[in-house]
Amino acid sequence: MREVICIVCPRGCRLQVDETSYAVTGNHCERGADYGAQEVKAPTRTLTSTVRLTGSHILRRCPVKTNGTIPKALMLDAAKALDAIEVSVPVHVGQVLVENLLGTGVALVATRAINE
Amino acid sequence: MKHYQLIVIGGGPAGLAAAIAAWNAGLREVLIIERDQVLGGILNQCIHNGFGLTHFKEELTGPEYAGRFIDQLAQTGVEVKCDTMVLQLTQDRQVICTGPAGYEILHAQSIVLAMGCRERTRGAIQTPGDRPAGIYTAGTAQRYLNIEGYMVGKRVVILGSGDIGLIMARRMTLEGAKVLACVEVMPHSSGLTRNIVQCLHDYDIPLYLSHTVTDIRGHGRLEQLVVSEVDANRKPIPGTEMIFDCDTLLLSVGLLPENELTRMAGIEMDPRTNGAVVFENNETSIPGIFSCGNVLQVHDLVDFVSAEAIRAGEAAATYVLHPGEGSGEVLTVGPGLDVSYTVPQRIRPAQAGAGVEIFFRVRRVTGSAVILVRCGEQVVAKFRREHMAPGEMEHIRVPKALLPQGPAHLEVSIEEAAQ
Numbered sequence: 001m002r003e004v005i006c007i008v009c010p011r012g013c014r015l016q017v018d019e020t021s022y023a024v025t026g027n028h029c030e031r032g033a034d035y036g037a038q039e040v041k042a043p044t045r046t047l048t049s050t051v052r053l054t055g056s057h058i059l060r061r062c063p064v065k066t067n068g069t070i071p072k073a074l075m076l077d078a079a080k081a082l083d084a085i086e087v088s089v090p091v092h093v094g095q096v097l098v099e100n101l102l103g104t105g106v107a108l109v110a111t112r113a114i115n116e
Numbered sequence: 117m118k119h120y121q122l123i124v125i126g127g128g129p130a131g132l133a134a135a136i137a138a139w140n141a142g143l144r145e146v147l148i149i150e151r152d153q154v155l156g157g158i159l160n161q162c163i164h165n166g167f168g169l170t171h172f173k174e175e176l177t178g179p180e181y182a183g184r185f186i187d188q189l190a191q192t193g194v195e196v197k198c199d200t201m202v203l204q205l206t207q208d209r210q211v212i213c214t215g216p217a218g219y220e221i222l223h224a225q226s227i228v229l230a231m232g233c234r235e236r237t238r239g240a241i242q243t244p245g246d247r248p249a250g251i252y253t254a255g256t257a258q259r260y261l262n263i264e265g266y267m268v269g270k271r272v273v274i275l276g277s278g279d280i281g282l283i284m285a286r287r288m289t290l291e292g293a294k295v296l297a298c299v300e301v302m303p304h305s306s307g308l309t310r311n312i313v314q315c316l317h318d319y320d321i322p323l324y325l326s327h328t329v330t331d332i333r334g335h336g337r338l339e340q341l342v343v344s345e346v347d348a349n350r351k352p353i354p355g356t357e358m359i360f361d362c363d364t365l366l367l368s369v370g371l372l373p374e375n376e377l378t379r380m381a382g383i384e385m386d387p388r389t390n391g392a393v394v395f396e397n398n399e400t401s402i403p404g405i406f407s408c409g410n411v412l413q414v415h416d417l418v419d420f421v422s423a424e425a426i427r428a429g430e431a432a433a434t435y436v437l438h439p440g441e442g443s444g445e446v447l448t449v450g451p452g453l454d455v456s457y458t459v460p461q462r463i464r465p466a467q468a469g470a471g472v473e474i475f476f477r478v479r480r481v482t483g484s485a486v487i488l489v490r491c492g493e494q495v496v497a498k499f500r501r502e503h504m505a506p507g508e509m510e511h512i513r514v515p516k517a518l519l520p521q522g523p524a525h526l527e528v529s530i531e532e533a534a535q
Contacts, residue, residue, distance in 0.1 A: 005309055005310070005312075005313045006310070007310040007313050007314045008310075009169050009310070010166070010169075010308050010310060010416065010417055010508075012308060012309030012310045012313075045314065045318070046165050046175075047290075048163050048164045048165055048177055049163070049290060049291075050163060050261075050262055050265065052265075058153055058154065059263065060263075060264060060265045061262065061263060061264070061265045063163035063177060063178075063179045063262065064163075065163075065165060065177055072318065075290065075318075076289075076290065079290040079291065080292075093179075093180060093183055111163065111176075111177040111179045111180045111183075112160070112179035112180070112183060113183055113186075
């Protein structure tokens with residue numbers, strides 16, 4: 001049994017996860033069960049950061065996120081990879097900036113509409 | 117003098133939700149005044165995810181959450197003045213502001229106060245030592261990094277375990293800084309547990325509870341911090357000093373509601389929350405002026421800010437469209453044992469609808485406990501909780517049928533179950 005604190009929502013349930021069957025107890029929702037099992041199998045996280053923005057007279061950075069979770073071990077490498085990315089206005093929410101970030105199969109998308 | 121049915125002061129999450137709710141409730145002359153160049157408030161720099169799980173049933177980043185409301189606002193006829201600073205609010209609901217349109221005096225039938233918070237600074241917590249560069253509030257560093265695109269340092273210590281500090285520990289790490297420690301004077305964290313896990317544990321950043329900064333050293337730029345353990349009275353214990361070589365100290369030591377305008381208008385304040393005293397519908401001591409969001413009480417989650425602001429916006433609409441319904445007996449509400457404050461502080465049972473929601477924070481971490489609402493010696497209502505902590509706002513809904521008749525005082529306290 002491994003204790004995992006759930007990070008899916010602010011409630012922060014203390015999950016007990018069986019390391020062989022991945023059965024989860026202590027969760028108050030289905031998402032918690034999924035999270036607990038995944039955290040013991042292979043932990044993943046969503047990366048949020050910013051990339052260089054050109055053409056705006058108000059902003060210099062465009063906020064971005066991975067459109068899904070990526071392996072936790074790749075977080076620092078993925079953050080570094082964003083240094084090379086640039087986007088210019090107009091930007092819309094959900095606009096795909098990288099289709100497959102570091103071979104994870106997960107896209108990097110913009111999280112703010114920037115028109116000027 | 118231009119007239120409105122409602123002026124909302126502040127275009128962050130509270131102001132946006134209040135204006136949209138008032139529009140949806142039937143008001144047609146609504147203005148939002150925002151001092152920044154754009155709407156969205158602090159959400160614009162909160163680029164991390166975790167917002168919206170309650171309100172939108174999905175996980176969003178701060179800019180996405182704000183964007184949803186900004187898009188909704190664009191579907192209404194609500195007028196917006198950005199880059200505009202309110203200088204004064206008067207008792208008779210005049211709003212004096214200055215912006216691209218110059219100096220203006222506006223008037224409204226109702227006002228929603230949604231100015232939010234600013235951060236407590238080094239001065240507010242009286243840290244000792246030198247006065248070098250490299251000491252920032254966590255939110256200022258967040259703005260530099262996420263909006264302006266500047267790194268504020270390479271070797272970082274965070275004082276205070278508030279959520280913004282925890283989020284910045286991860287953010288600075290991802291951008292290549294070394295975060296050496298997070299130091300918290302209390303024996304428990306003031307941030308959400310999930311943030312301790314995903315911002316500190318994930319990156320092996322130690323959290324020192326019952327510790328504080330006891331010396332700051334540096335000439336020009338911060339060079340060294342001394343951190344000491346504190347005793348139960350929060351006094352540093354000699355001999356426990358640890359030295360950190362670092363160039364940056366981020367302060368995440370609490371938020372202060374920005375209530376200068378509220379005080380100027382002569383609105384009754386609650387010294388416990390540093391916010392206005394409000395009734396069950398978020399109305400302040402001046403009829404027609406409402407308060408919501410972090411300027412009323414510091415929230416943990418923006419979803420709860422939105423919910424509170426929607427109630428305030430709807431109440432403002434009711435005040436304008438159905439005047440004269442604001443009377444009746446008044447109950448007062450306040451904190452008892454191990455509770456630090458309550459919002460609201462006043463209840464008019466006649467206006468309470470089916471029940472009243474009361475928000476509060478506990479003073480200490482508890483296991484299984486009951487929340488008691490007392491009127492004198494009599495227990496009016498009881499609510500069970502498995503776990504409570506000062507970092508997590510609690511709320512209870514007291515059914516109208518349980519509210520006492522006539523003027524009375526309700527006290528909210530907690531009692532931990534015997535082990």
